[in-house]
Amino acid sequence: MDGMLALTIVCVIFAIGDYISDKTHAIVPVLLFASVSFLILFWTGLVPTSLFTDAGLMAISNMMTGIFIVNMGTLLDFKQFVAQWKTVVLGLAIVIVGGILMFFVARPILGNNYAVALVGPITGGWVSAVVVNDAIRALGSPDNLKLVGVLATIIVAVQGIIGYPLASAFLRGEANRLVKGYKDGSIKWEKSTADDNASVDAGKKKKRLIPALPEKYQTPFILLAKVCLVSLLSFKLAALTNGQVHRYVLCLILGVIAHEIGFIEHDIMKKANTYGIGLIICMVSILVFLTAVTPQDVLSLLPVVLGAFVIGLLSMFVIAVIVGKIFHFSWQMACGITCSCLFGFPGTFVVSTEVAKTIGKTDDEVQMITDNILPKMLVAGFVCLTITSVLITGVFVNYLVA
Numbered sequence: 001m002d003g004m005l006a007l008t009i010v011c012v013i014f015a016i017g018d019y020i021s022d023k024t025h026a027i028v029p030v031l032l033f034a035s036v037s038f039l040i041l042f043w044t045g046l047v048p049t050s051l052f053t054d055a056g057l058m059a060i061s062n063m064m065t066g067i068f069i070v071n072m073g074t075l076l077d078f079k080q081f082v083a084q085w086k087t088v089v090l091g092l093a094i095v096i097v098g099g100i101l102m103f104f105v106a107r108p109i110l111g112n113n114y115a116v117a118l119v120g121p122i123t124g125g126w127v128s129a130v131v132v133n134d135a136i137r138a139l140g141s142p143d144n145l146k147l148v149g150v151l152a153t154i155i156v157a158v159q160g161i162i163g164y165p166l167a168s169a170f171l172r173g174e175a176n177r178l179v180k181g182y183k184d185g186s187i188k189w190e191k192s193t194a195d196d197n198a199s200v201d202a203g204k205k206k207k208r209l210i211p212a213l214p215e216k217y218q219t220p221f222i223l224l225a226k227v228c229l230v231s232l233l234s235f236k237l238a239a240l241t242n243g244q245v246h247r248y249v250l251c252l253i254l255g256v257i258a259h260e261i262g263f264i265e266h267d268i269m270k271k272a273n274t275y276g277i278g279l280i281i282c283m284v285s286i287l288v289f290l291t292a293v294t295p296q297d298v299l300s301l302l303p304v305v306l307g308a309f310v311i312g313l314l315s316m317f318v319i320a321v322i323v324g325k326i327f328h329f330s331w332q333m334a335c336g337i338t339c340s341c342l343f344g345f346p347g348t349f350v351v352s353t354e355v356a357k358t359i360g361k362t363d364d365e366v367q368m369i370t371d372n373i374l375p376k377m378l379v380a381g382f383v384c385l386t387i388t389s390v391l392i393t394g395v396f397v398n399y400l401v402a
Contacts, residue, residue, distance in 0.1 A: 001048050006055035009047060013037050014280055029160040029343075031126060031283060035153065038290055039298070049291035052284050061285035065130050066231040066251045067224075068282050069390070071269040072127070073255020076382065084379040086327040087337065091383035093323040094316050094338050095123045099392045102315035110307055116396050117148045121155040122312035123341050124389020129156045129286050131248050131390065135397035142402045147297060149289040154298075154305055156286070162309060163342025167351050170336035171377075175359035175369045177330060182368055189368045208262025223265065223272035230258045246394035252387065316341065333373070337380040344385035348377040 017033035041047040052058050081088050099119045106115040120128030129152040136145045181187025213222070234254045238247035258264045269275040316338045324334030340348050352374040360366030 001054040003054055003056055006051050010055050032157040035157040038287055042291060043295060052288050057281050057284045061281050064278050064281040065285055067227050068278050069127060069248050069251040070227050070230045070255035073252050074259040074264060074266050074268055076256055080379060084375055087376045087379045088383050090323050090327060090337060091380045092388055094320050095384050095388040095392055098316035098319040099123050102312045105315060106311045110304055113148045113400055114151060114304055116399050117152045118308040118312055119396050120389055120393025121152045124385045125344055126156045126286060128389045128393040129153055131246060131393045132397055133286055133289060135400055139402045146292060147301060150293050151301055151304060153286050153289055155308060159342040163339050164351060167336055167339035168355060170332045171355040171373055172359060173332035174330060174336060175355050178369055178372050179365055210262035220272040223268050226264050227268050230254050230264060249391055249394035252390050337376060340377055340380040341384040344381040348381040352377045
């Protein structure tokens, strides 16, 4: 297919998906719409399965994913994490201990490779699926791992549909508990500061080891060069470990460090005006596994997907309730925090504010619910989905068997 036509088709699919995601408040996420659309196009023969290669996107997908994960590292706000340290500990326990539990429960039921593939995507998101699929490609994309990559893609495509209703139900329960306690005086209003409610503070001036570049030098060329240098260092360090530490894990870690010392700016991809095309290229690195999938393959995976979500969510809920009790979280709040693994920001913001407006009958009640729920959900989304799931996926992919 003509390269320009192929690229246009890919971009139009994502554009329509973005519109639908906005109209449905992300209940139908972009990745779900794109996955279904591309499967239909491939199965009907309307576009060739070489679409992504023809569009020229596969050639740089691995490099762009590394750059994108470095960018994720610049989004972390340590001040906010300190203020919500109990939520941080709970999020770490949900992903790490819950992930280990779901692996050992799923392994004898679904098989080793499917168990590996479900841990990262269920505890995290599309980046974890990228790590799984990248590991499969590194093993030479053997036939026995083809559906493993597809499983990871399907999980991240549909997790929002499962996560939003569950999160809403748990947070409604928590909101009702808060209102009742607020009225009878048994629950205090945990008033949040502006810092607590900000997902990430992009504008704060903070002393760094390396002073910020003057504004006139923060050009797309210079910004991209800096983030590429961090990605390159991550890839080279990963090579020195012979793949024992995944390159994308190092991209995240070095992205955090480079931002904290002042070498790269907050949300540097957006500052360089490359976020949109970068995200499309990263998404394609997941969707490429759909090119070799048949309708029969998808049907055969449905019981596995169902089993993956049942085992994964129950494992995380058990850990969340146990650890949450230690830190005085209600079971509703602990389970709501668990659901943040399935969608992250901005979904954590949307569902929290919508629940507060629905349950709260007065302005004070709405604000009280928001102040008690929103900071926890925002921090949990970053801890679970952005940080820990990438790290744990980087460990588990070493157990894939070709």
